[in-house]
Amino acid sequence: MSAQIAALLRRAILTGELEPGAQLVESALAISLGASRGPLREAMRQLVDEGLLVSVPYTGTRVVDISIQDINDIYAMRTCLEQFAFQQIWEQRDEAFKAELLLRNEALKAAIDQADDVGSIEAELDLHGLAYELAGNRILLNSWISLRGHLQMYWASHHRAHGMRGPKRESHDDYVRHALGPSLQAMQDELRDHMRRGLETTKAFVEARTQTKAEDS
Amino acid sequence: MSAQIAALLRRAILTGELEPGAQLVESALAISLGASRGPLREAMRQLVDEGLLVSVPYTGTRVVDISIQDINDIYAMRTCLEQFAFQQIWEQRDEAFKAELLLRNEALKAAIDQADDVGSIEAELDLHGLAYELAGNRILLNSWISLRGHLQMYWASHHRAHGMRGPKRESHDDYVRHALGPSLQAMQDELRDHMRRGLETTKAFVEARTQTKAEDS
DNA sequence: ACATTGAAGATTGTCAACAATAATATATCA
DNA sequence: TGATATATTATTGTTGACAATCTTCAATGT
Numbered sequence: 001m002s003a004q005i006a007a008l009l010r011r012a013i014l015t016g017e018l019e020p021g022a023q024l025v026e027s028a029l030a031i032s033l034g035a036s037r038g039p040l041r042e043a044m045r046q047l048v049d050e051g052l053l054v055s056v057p058y059t060g061t062r063v064v065d066i067s068i069q070d071i072n073d074i075y076a077m078r079t080c081l082e083q084f085a086f087q088q089i090w091e092q093r094d095e096a097f098k099a100e101l102l103l104r105n106e107a108l109k110a111a112i113d114q115a116d117d118v119g120s121i122e123a124e125l126d127l128h129g130l131a132y133e134l135a136g137n138r139i140l141l142n143s144w145i146s147l148r149g150h151l152q153m154y155w156a157s158h159h160r161a162h163g164m165r166g167p168k169r170e171s172h173d174d175y176v177r178h179a180l181g182p183s184l185q186a187m188q189d190e191l192r193d194h195m196r197r198g199l200e201t202t203k204a205f206v207e208a209r210t211q212t213k214a215e216d217s
Numbered sequence: 218m219s220a221q222i223a224a225l226l227r228r229a230i231l232t233g234e235l236e237p238g239a240q241l242v243e244s245a246l247a248i249s250l251g252a253s254r255g256p257l258r259e260a261m262r263q264l265v266d267e268g269l270l271v272s273v274p275y276t277g278t279r280v281v282d283i284s285i286q287d288i289n290d291i292y293a294m295r296t297c298l299e300q301f302a303f304q305q306i307w308e309q310r311d312e313a314f315k316a317e318l319l320l321r322n323e324a325l326k327a328a329i330d331q332a333d334d335v336g337s338i339e340a341e342l343d344l345h346g347l348a349y350e351l352a353g354n355r356i357l358l359n360s361w362i363s364l365r366g367h368l369q370m371y372w373a374s375h376h377r378a379h380g381m382r383g384p385k386r387e388s389h390d391d392y393v394r395h396a397l398g399p400s401l402q403a404m405q406d407e408l409r410d411h412m413r414r415g416l417e418t419t420k421a422f423v424e425a426r427t428q429t430k431a432e433d434s
Numbered sequence: 435a436c437a438t439t440g441a442a443g444a445t446t447g448t449c450a451a452c453a454a455t456a457a458t459a460t461a462t463c464a
Numbered sequence: 465t466g467a468t469a470t471a472t473t474a475t476t477g478t479t480g481a482c483a484a485t486c487t488t489c490a491a492t493g494t
Contacts, residue, residue: 038255042259042262045262045263046266049266050266073354073355073356074356076301076305076354077301077354077357077360080297081297084293084294084297088293137293138287138290139287139363139364140290140293143294143360146356
C-alpha cells in the first residue's frame with residue numbers, strides 16, 4: 001500500500017501535477033486515497049528522503065521548490081557522472097547498445113512530434129539514462145535516478161506553469177553520434193558542451209521569467 | 218522522536234554494534250527504546266532509504282550486508298566524485314583549507330596512536346570529507362555522506378568481527394601533500410592510486426578471510 | 435524416508451483515536 | 465490605532481489494538 005502511494009505521489013510530483021511549494025495535508029490526502037494516515041506518512045517520508053518533498057515538524061510537508069543554485073549543482077554532477085558512465089562502458093559498447101541508443105533517440109523525436117511535452121522530457125531523460133544503466137554500478141544508477149527525478153520535476157512544473165518548451169527534435173543527434181563514435185575524448189567533450197548548453201537554456205528561461213514577473217508587479 | 222531514533226540506530230550500525238545481517242524486530246526494539254512502533258518504523262524506513270537497512274515485506278528488516286561488488290562500485294564512485302570535488306575547489310584553496318586539512322590528518326594520526334580503530338575510521342573519512350564539504354555542491358555532499366556511511370559500516374563491522382586493521386599512520390601523507398601542492402593533475406593521479414590501494418587492501422583482507430573460512434569447514 | 439499439507443507462531447502492515455505543537459484570529463489594553 | 469496576550473483552529477506526532485502475511489514445524493499420506 002505505502003509503496004503504491006509513494007509511486008502515485010511521485011508521479012504526480014514528477015509530472016508537475018503537484019506544483020512546487022504545494023502543501024500535502026495528511027488527513028485530506030489519506031481520505032482521497034482511501035487509505036489511512038499511517039501508510040501515507042510512510043510514503044511521504046520516503047519522498048522526503050528522495051528529496052521530492054520537504055517537511056517541517058508540526059507544520060507540514062510541501063513539494064520542494066528547486067532553486068537555480070540546485071540546478072547548477074545538478075548539471076555539474078550530471079556532467080561528472082555521465083562522463084564517468086561512458087568511461088565505464090566505452091569498451092563494451094556492442095550492437096545492442098547502439099540499437100537501443102538509436103531507439104531511444106527515435107522515441108524522443110516521436111514524443112516531440114506529438115507535441116507531448118511531459119513525454120518528451122521523460123524520453124530525453126531515458127536517452128541519457130542508458131549509459132548509467134549499462135555501467136553496472138548500482139550506486140551510480142541510484143545517483144542518476146535521484147538527479148533525474150529533480151530535473152523532471154523542475155522541467156515539468158515550469159512547462160505546466162510557465163510554458164517552458166520541451167527539448168528540440170535534433171537536440172540529441174550530436175550526443176548519439178559521438179556516443180557511437182570511436183573517440184571517448186570526443187564524447188567527453190560533447191557531454192561537457194551538451195550540459196553547458198542545457199544549463200544555459202534552462203537558466204535563460206528562468207531569468208526571462210523572473211524579469212517578466214518583475215515587470216508585472 | 219523518530220529523528221533521534223534514526224540517529225541512534227545509524228550510529229549503532231555505523232560503529233558495527235549492529236552487525237550486517239542482524240534483524241531488527243520492531244516490537245522488541247520499540248520497547249527497548251521506550252517508544253512506540255510508529256516512530257520506530259519511520260526511523261527504520263529512513264535508514265532503508267539511506268541504504269543502511271534492507272526490508273522485505275511482512276518478513277523483517279535487517280542491516281545490509283555489503284558485497285565485494287558493492288565495495289568495487291563504491292570505490293569507483295569515490296574516485297570519480299573526489300576527483301570532481303578537488304577540481305571544483307582547486308582554485309579556491311586558501312590558508313584555512315590547508316590548515317584544516319593538516320588538522321584532520323593530525324587527528325587521524327592521533328586516533329591511530331591511541332589504537333582507537335573506530336575513531337581512526339571516522340577520522341580517515343573526515344579527512345576525505347573536507348574536499349566534498351568545500352565544493353559547495355549539496356548533491357555532491359549528499360552522495361559522499363551516503364558512500365561514507367557504507368564504507369564506515371563495512372570497515373567497522375569487519376574490524377569488530379574479523380580483526381581488520383584500521384588505516385596506517387602515514388597512509389594519507391601523500392594525499393595531503395598533493396592536495397596542498399601546485400598540480401591538480403598530480404592530485405587526480407594520487408587520488409586514483411590512493412583509491413586503488415585502498416580497494417586492494419580491502420579486497421585482500423576479505424579474500425584472505427573467505428579462504429580461512431573455507432579451511433575451517 | 436520423502437514430499438505435501440495444514441496449523442501455529444512470529445512479524446510486519448493498517449487503522450482510528452488521542453496528544454502535542456504551530457499558525458491564525460480575536461480580544462484587550464495602552 | 466497599534467501592539468500584545470490569549471483563545472481557537474488546523475496540522476502533525478504518537479499510541480495501542482487489530483488485520484494480513486510469511487515462516488516454521490509437525491502431522492499425514494505415499
